[in-house]
Amino acid sequence: MADENRVILGQFGAAHGIRGEVKLNAYTEDPLGVADYGPVTLDDGRVVEIVAVRMQGDGIVARVGGIGDRTGAETLRNRRFSVDRSVLPPIEEEDDFYYADLVGLRAERADGSPFGTIVAVQNFGAGDLIEILPAPGARSFYLPFTRAVVPLVDIAEGRLVVEPPPEIEAREDDGAAAGEDEA
Incomplete structure (x- = not known):
């Protein structure tokens, strides 16, 4: 993901449960807003969509489109995901940056x-x-x-x-x- 037009939004963690949910570490200002940017590209080139996120204790659990079981969720483990910079809001404050x-x-x-x-x-x-x-x-x-x-x-x-x-x-x-x- 060395493409300067891409911004990493987070990283998936371990599978959560047996229904395909996965833990997620969001790098966004609002961690639950990580699903608001549409499809994301994984660091292995796959494109997936985060369809739902929720708080679980101190962490975030996500549901990813097309992933319905623990085995599928494990394929996301430790994968960083990014979006094209153009889908992110413009930076308006001088002290703000990605x-x-x-x-x-x-x-x-x-x-x-x-x-x-x-x-x-x-x-x-x-x-x-x-x-x-x-x-x-x-x-x-x-x-x-x-x-x-x-x-x-x-x-x-x-x-x-x-x-x-x-x-x-x-x-x-x-x-x-x-x-x-x-x-």
Whole structure:
């Protein structure tokens, strides 16, 4: 899904029950609104439609058209899904953006010095993370995508400002660049 015209809306999880429902992690502002955008394209190329969503405890459970049993629901497990950017509402506020817009931005410190490039935005269940590649050939690493760590996102200028947590700063001060292995 490297197509810049596509925006990832979420990811399916495990099957839920025996009637084809599946757990879902929505990346939309309103998690229950994830079904409002029409058919979605899975990262394996299949096109499906989320026909219903509901809250189940702290999570979301979805019903997908054409999926009527647990076996079918299992084929969706861990599949990310996206839509064409054109079906999403236009961004009207200067400070608003889609996470897909962050990929490729320069990460800089407040003084303008380079920190790396954003290669992905992830959420493994404990909050949003930005994945940063400090330099070509180096190992990427994650930082929390919070206002404290990322106080400024400037899509128009192609950059965001990063204020790394103290443990990342300490590691760099010890001579190990963020993301490198220590011997």
